[in-house]
Amino acid sequence: MLPSESTTPISHAMNSNSSFSVMKRYRNGEIWDFENEMAVTIDRQVILGLDGGTTSTVCVCMPILPFKDPLPDPLPVLARATAGCSNHNSVGETAARETLEQVMADALAKSNSNRFAVQAVCLAVSGVNHPKDQQRILNWLRDIFPSHVRLYVQNDSVAALASGTLGKLQGCVLIAGTGTIAYGFAEDGREARAAGAGPILGDWGSGYGIAAQALTAVVRAYDGRGPQTNLTTSMLQKLGLSSPDELIGWTYIDPSWARIAALVPVVVSCAEAGDQVANKILHDSVEELALSVKAVVQRLSLCGEDGDGPFPLVMVGGVLEANKRWDIGKEVIKCISRDYPGAIPIHPKVEPAVGAALLAWNFLMTESQN
Amino acid sequence: MLPSESTTPISHAMNSNSSFSVMKRYRNGEIWDFENEMAVTIDRQVILGLDGGTTSTVCVCMPILPFKDPLPDPLPVLARATAGCSNHNSVGETAARETLEQVMADALAKSNSNRFAVQAVCLAVSGVNHPKDQQRILNWLRDIFPSHVRLYVQNDSVAALASGTLGKLQGCVLIAGTGTIAYGFAEDGREARAAGAGPILGDWGSGYGIAAQALTAVVRAYDGRGPQTNLTTSMLQKLGLSSPDELIGWTYIDPSWARIAALVPVVVSCAEAGDQVANKILHDSVEELALSVKAVVQRLSLCGEDGDGPFPLVMVGGVLEANKRWDIGKEVIKCISRDYPGAIPIHPKVEPAVGAALLAWNFLMTESQN
Numbered sequence: 034m035l036p037s038e039s040t041t042p043i044s045h046a047m048n049s050n051s052s053f054s055v056m057k058r059y060r061n062g063e064i065w066d067f068e069n070e071m072a073v074t075i076d077r078q079v080i081l082g083l084d085g086g087t088t089s090t091v092c093v094c095m096p097i098l099p100f101k102d103p104l105p106d107p108l109p110v111l112a113r114a115t116a117g118c119s120n121h122n123s124v125g126e127t128a129a130r131e132t133l134e135q136v137m138a139d140a141l142a143k144s145n146s147n148r149f150a151v152q153a154v155c156l157a158v159s160g161v162n163h164p165k166d167q168q169r170i171l172n173w174l175r176d177i178f179p180s181h182v183r184l185y186v187q188n189d190s191v192a193a194l195a196s197g198t199l200g201k202l203q204g205c206v207l208i209a210g211t212g213t214i215a216y217g218f219a220e221d222g223r224e225a226r227a228a229g230a231g232p233i234l235g236d237w238g239s240g241y242g243i244a245a246q247a248l249t250a251v252v253r254a255y256d257g258r259g260p261q262t263n264l265t266t267s268m269l270q271k272l273g274l275s276s277p278d279e280l281i282g283w284t285y286i287d288p289s290w291a292r293i294a295a296l297v298p299v300v301v302s303c304a305e306a307g308d309q310v311a312n313k314i315l316h317d318s319v320e321e322l323a324l325s326v327k328a329v330v331q332r333l334s335l336c337g338e339d340g341d342g343p344f345p346l347v348m349v350g351g352v353l354e355a356n357k358r359w360d361i362g363k364e365v366i367k368c369i370s371r372d373y374p375g376a377i378p379i380h381p382k383v384e385p386a387v388g389a390a391l392l393a394w395n396f397l398m399t400e401s402q403n
Numbered sequence: 404m405l406p407s408e409s410t411t412p413i414s415h416a417m418n419s420n421s422s423f424s425v426m427k428r429y430r431n432g433e434i435w436d437f438e439n440e441m442a443v444t445i446d447r448q449v450i451l452g453l454d455g456g457t458t459s460t461v462c463v464c465m466p467i468l469p470f471k472d473p474l475p476d477p478l479p480v481l482a483r484a485t486a487g488c489s490n491h492n493s494v495g496e497t498a499a500r501e502t503l504e505q506v507m508a509d510a511l512a513k514s515n516s517n518r519f520a521v522q523a524v525c526l527a528v529s530g531v532n533h534p535k536d537q538q539r540i541l542n543w544l545r546d547i548f549p550s551h552v553r554l555y556v557q558n559d560s561v562a563a564l565a566s567g568t569l570g571k572l573q574g575c576v577l578i579a580g581t582g583t584i585a586y587g588f589a590e591d592g593r594e595a596r597a598a599g600a601g602p603i604l605g606d607w608g609s610g611y612g613i614a615a616q617a618l619t620a621v622v623r624a625y626d627g628r629g630p631q632t633n634l635t636t637s638m639l640q641k642l643g644l645s646s647p648d649e650l651i652g653w654t655y656i657d658p659s660w661a662r663i664a665a666l667v668p669v670v671v672s673c674a675e676a677g678d679q680v681a682n683k684i685l686h687d688s689v690e691e692l693a694l695s696v697k698a699v700v701q702r703l704s705l706c707g708e709d710g711d712g713p714f715p716l717v718m719v720g721g722v723l724e725a726n727k728r729w730d731i732g733k734e735v736i737k738c739i740s741r742d743y744p745g746a747i748p749i750h751p752k753v754e755p756a757v758g759a760a761l762l763a764w765n766f767l768m769t770e771s772q773n
Contacts, residue, residue: 163648233619233655233658235616235619278532281601284600284604328626328628329626
């Protein structure tokens with residue numbers, strides 16, 4: 034990492050709308066009204082990191098970091114703003130855009146800053162699976178920010194990786210919450226992912242996958258296709274239902290992934306109490322999650338030629354952080370380490386939005402170096 | 404089966420609205436307007452059989468059958484009417500009711516008959532999983548028909564069983580189309596079902612299940628979690644996509660079960676061409692489908708005490724009727740027969756709506772016998 038070459042402070046009086054005439058199109062005026070009320074002179078450069086998921090969206094505003102290794106601890110965060118879902122597949126493009134724009138404006142307002150002070154933005158959002166998704170969001174960001182601002186759009190899992198590697202795009206991240214994905218970068222910039230295709234396309238290691246398998250086990254025990262399991266009593270009790278018959282109605286009245294994934298703790302409790310069906314579901318999920326990571330490590334040769342080279346393995350998400358007696362995350366690491374002993378598990382101390390901000394900073398540094 | 408005791412012809416002049424004053428509440432007047440235009444005297448008693456599914460709804464109007472064994476072949480069908488989806492879970496209760504009422508009115512109008520001529524109605528509709536579903540529909544049917552009409556409400560799989568057994572509620576039906584369910588009746592009236600809980604709750608043998616597993620296999624081959632398969636080329640070609648990446652977008656833009664199930668022929672073709680991944684998916688689905696039937700047969704002791712007693716096994720649905728070199732239905736029967744050699748496979752020659760009409764007739768006969 035090299036020091037930024039573009040450290041000249043910028044100074045703009047932000048008292049009139051005319052200050053924003055540099056922007057091609059001025060959208061959603063009211064979102065940015067706060068900038069007109071600022072009487073201050075902005076002389077502090079900032080970066081924005083944004084983590085946009087299906088459940089919530091977080092934006093942090095950080096000052097441009099001085100170049101030093103290691104990074105300051107704790108990392109300086111000027112402001113943090115939150116909003117709801119910003120996955121365009123879930124809420125549609127217009128709503129997703131408005132959420133993203135609002136949360137960035139909130140973070141800037143809270144840090145007493147504005148768009149001219151921004152040097153770089155990294156938007157890491159779920160639902161970005163294609164270069165064309167990336168380009169669509171970039172085009173729209175371009176309309177919001179002045180032309181000097183560097184813009185980067187990534188899948189949200191990249192921010193999660195960066196939250197563990199503090200901005201370095203190297204290694205593999207495994208996310209297992211409601212959904213699951215493994216995403217990795219080689220030092221030469223090649224990237225690869227595994228899973229992350231949602232429940233229809235077989236993300237069985239996810240929280241949704243674990244819980245759906247458990248509900249299925251209850252139905253199968255009830256109709257005679259599967260072995261009896263304590264999951265039946267536990268699930269019915271948890272859901273306030275009196276018979277497995279009623280699970281069908283419960284499931285389809287609102288098949289949202291998060292609602293089903295919220296049942297994972299029931300499966301873990303049953304497994305801890307010795308239920309074999311629940312245990313098998315968790316063991317299968319461990320295999321599935323480990324398989325995703327192994328596929329990425331293999332394709333990117335993250336472990337070097339000998340197969341035992343070190344690489345960061347960032348572990349993120351509710352399923353991996355349960356920290357119970359039955360510790361899914363620990364079992365996944367064990368399973369990966371049998372094949373790749375060089376895996377260095379990292380449980381990030383900062384949130385993915387900070388990872389995104391560090392990414393923005395790193396991209397900026399790299400660009401100014403070139 | 405005993406002859407009906409209520410064979411007195413009824414005769415009503417249907418020229419005025421007042422003829423319908425016997426009905427407690429007169430709903431949807433316009434649906435039944437045709438009755439006011441009838442100048443004829445109705446002296447032929449009829450029954451209505453209705454098969455209401457998620458894709459379409461069929462109603463047939465049949466004359467009351469004379470008591471004789473065997474039944475006339477072909478069975479006399481006075482009229483047949485069709486409509487769209489009548490599953491209240493899919494289209495809501497109001498739309499489902501209107502569709503059901505309209506299709507019954509159409510069948511009566513086409514057969515130059517009316518509600519006073521109806522002796523019995525059997526409504527076999529998908530989404531009826533509980534006695535309370537049944538009661539709700541019965542209450543509403545009661546408002547439509549004169550009080551002499553016998554009304555029966557069943558799950559649509561019961562009509563499929565009856566289409567194979569010609570109205571006898573005994574044996575087991577296996578339906579495998581977009582979804583799958585096994586439903587059985589013992590001679591003493593006990594009933595049992597297996598599967599039919601939809602894809603979230605593990606109906607892996609269904610057309611949806613087979614196709615979703617095939618799409619998953621393509622994703623897993625692509626990201627390195629699974630073996631290479633010819634399904635990749637075949638599926639992408641079929642869907643007009645250029646990369647497995649694009650499957651995610653294709654799947655979630657419209658995750659309707661029927662749209663995904665429509666890909667089953669691709670899986671069958673690949674299996675026939677020797678693809679091992681496709682073959683495994685079909686073999687697993689055969690095991691799953693056979694398991695559903697075995698669970699029902701076991702719980703109802705359909706095969707007698709020795710385990711080799713004969714019982715009708717009615718096979719219905721696109722997945723079982725493919726009649727290709729890779730014949731899923733044939734393999735399922737083989738698999739069931741290994742455990743229950745008394746299974747007598749039946750491929751119905753009449754449609755489920757006719758099965759429903761025969762059920763109505765049988766119920767009527769049984770009631771008049773008691």
